[in-house]
Amino acid sequence: MPIVKVDGIEVTVENGTNMIQAAAAVGVDIPHFCYHEDLSIAGNCRMCLVDVEAGGRGPDIACNMQARDGLEIRTDSENVKNMRESVMEFLLKNHPLDCPVCDQSGECTLQDHYTSHGNNGSRLLDTKNHAPKRQPLSDKIVLDAERCIACSRCVRFGDEITKTGDLRLFERTDHTEIGLFPGEALDHGYQGNLIDICPVGALTSREFRFQKRVWYLRETPSVCIGCATGCNIIVEHESGEVFRFKPRRNPDVNSSWMCDEGRETWNDSNDFTRILMAKVDGKRSDFAAAATAAAELLSGKKVAIVLGTKGSNEGNRALALLGANLEGSKLFVMEGNDPSDTVSSDNMLKVEDKNPNRRGATFVAELSGGASTGVELKRALDAGEFEAMIVLQDDAVGRMGGATAPTVVFIGTHANQTSAAAQVIIPASAHIEFNGTFINNNGMVQRFRRALHPVGDSLPDYSAVDKVANALCGSVVGSDGAEIFAGIAEASPALKGASWASLGGAGQQIGSTQQAGAAAPSK
């Protein structure tokens, strides 16, 4: 492990670390445009030029400098300051400076770096080059060629991540533009990432642009529920309204990326099928009355307990513990997807399993003696073995092609075939409305956090379950999600000692005691 010096501060880093990462490790920020942690090194923006004091010849670019013993760089010299100023001056030479009408404003690296490293006024007396503005690049992206700084991040994304090789640089000199070959289309399912990695306002989202100035947006870390991969995301919202999802870097799950399908779930909690109020026998009811009604319906019956592959670990734990209080009940975890799920997959992040917490439901069920399958449930229902069933989140009835029990209690966020068959419907909060955890298909336990107030009368799924339990047999888990998770961790050797706090932002692999991503940055 090489030992290097950044501005006189010594730091030991992993082999293969570049000097931007090494500097970051000691809190020194080296500005850059073209460098991206999950893409190859292009070295074209020249913003990360630093002085090399020992172990090499300088000035040189930090992104392409591999840490090696004896390497010493300086980032706070007059020379470095001048180089940054000059690169900013060059970048802005042909930039239209249309920030007031640019949607990137507020999250633009060019703006940020100009404020920190530019500020030298303009010496330009000649004309700027002009290039086509607002060209539709695809059904999701608008290209403004004037704003492009030719950093080639988008080109490298197509070459290295989606391997579609679609975007290219065309023309030369200060007329360089990105674009597609004639007759080619940009149509892969990861286009949103192009917008994210574009450091300037060249690539903007046709859906998001002009919807909100980004400085009004608040960010809440969460997890995508589009499929079982559980990509880490940031929910961007303001005044109780979500505006977009963006991927959050987690090298162990999704790197810096997420698929467009997942990204487009940002407004799902606002869907017209969302369950806002409790219902008993098709009539609106208040929450407490519905919980009591559910308890009465389930009491003394043989109940099929269907854990939610779309519900939180905490909700599933509560339901499993509720089941333990019902004589003759049995746990089930449904396989397959809801009929309303759009099933698609690829060889990158998207998997066929559209349930963000199948692994979690199974995991929690195992703590209570394990669960049976949906096939078994259908057989049992057809044979009349259960008088009632309680379903968390999943469209169990839909998945079984309509098979149902005489009595159905449904706790969930959206209307479906199960809610249609249910005597009692209890509204649950969407995952962006409460704190909880999922376990993704690779066994990564990850937190999602509350970004918005729960809509309508809805409660976090574990609270909703606990309300029913309260009416039936007394509280089983309480209403503190963190405590419920601690209870799960206590019951399971694979999560020994884990807590919401210990999961952090990066999550924790089942069976490992260390927080993922806690080791030095990979790559």
Added chain:
Amino acid sequence: MDSYPRILTKNWETPNSHTLAEAKKAGQYSVLEKCLKMDRQAIKQEVLDSGLRGRGGAGFPAGRKWMFVPDVEKRQGKPVYLICNADESEPGTFKDRYCMWHDPHMLIEGMIIAAYALECKTAYIYLRGEFKYIQDRVDEAIEEAKAAGLLGKNILGTGFDFELYTHQGAGAYICGEETALISSIEGERGQPRLKPPFPAVEGAWGCPTVVNNVETLAVVPWVMAHGAKAYAAIGTEKAAGTKLFSVSGHVMKPGVYEVPMGVPMTTLINDICGGLKPGRTLKAVIPGGSSVPVMTPEEVGKATMDYESIQEVSGSYLGSGGVIVMDDTTDMVSALSNLLRFYAHESCGQCTPCREGVGWMSQILIRLDKGGATEEDIETLLDLANNIHSKTICFFGASAAMPVQSFLQKFKPEFLAKIEAAKANIVPEVVSTTNSEATGSSAGAK
């Protein structure tokens, strides 16, 4: 200047010198068989000992470049590629085209020997787009050589297999830069790559690749035939051998001349090239292709034609040997403006300073030339050049900056005079107001 062997140009006057028959008559391919039976390392050593330096412009010892190629174990069995850089796009340089036009077999023989020494089985000659007619001639020569068993499988019964192909570029200046050339040959956009890794370790298709200039490779057979000592004896101590100089501009006899390294620059211009036109005096010389700094008459008087002397005397470079001579009728502002228009057109557009800065410098120079510039513009120009020089991936940025820096350093009065003249005559009122206001505010911000 005493008598010296003509190595590269010896057959140029022979009719049909490009045919295999004539080439063989002139002694080509005579040393090939001997070389193909030699120890590979010995060939590399011979070339290193000869002091042959890369003729493309950088002047890096050819033998050492060859020795950078990792041995078969270290390169994990990867093939080695040899590429002959025949892109020759440097303004003022036009020697390689004559080498290939008059004597393609000399190059081919050199490439076979180099390939053998480098354990290379496939090589390419990368020609600039405008060299289609030369490509046709080289292709003919390759076909002839192939038919004669000099290329292909089991060359001259030695068991050495070697294929040689020509590849036509699309006319981009930057593709003469070796990593851009490699990108281009791979079918990618012709853009220089970051170094390290160097091509000798990781070049074309990720394999070790040696890129040599036409002239460099064409000299190899002579070196192998006459020995390293004979070659080293020509020229100066540090710059061995003869060199092709492409002399253009205001001389009576412009053309390509083969002279030993170390010839006084005045001898080259006045004696060999017939001097200036009657009644003219020398104003400036660009000694090594348009990218290198310009030299004043005083410096020209002191310099000899080799790498060290030119650098010592003037801070310029021998470069590719493209000597551009300018007499007293030359408008230095126009000349520089013209040069920069070329660079502004040819920057590959990859690195920020070069992409944006070279075009900007050209814009300022056009104003300097046509009127509408102020003294501050000269300051800006110099500042831009300094901010581009050595801040980019490849040497292009420096190539565009060095003419600006040197012209401004050595001929600044001409620039100032032009500004004054323009001010006195024809500067439109509106331009001058804008200028003074804008420059005033920028000075204030500083």
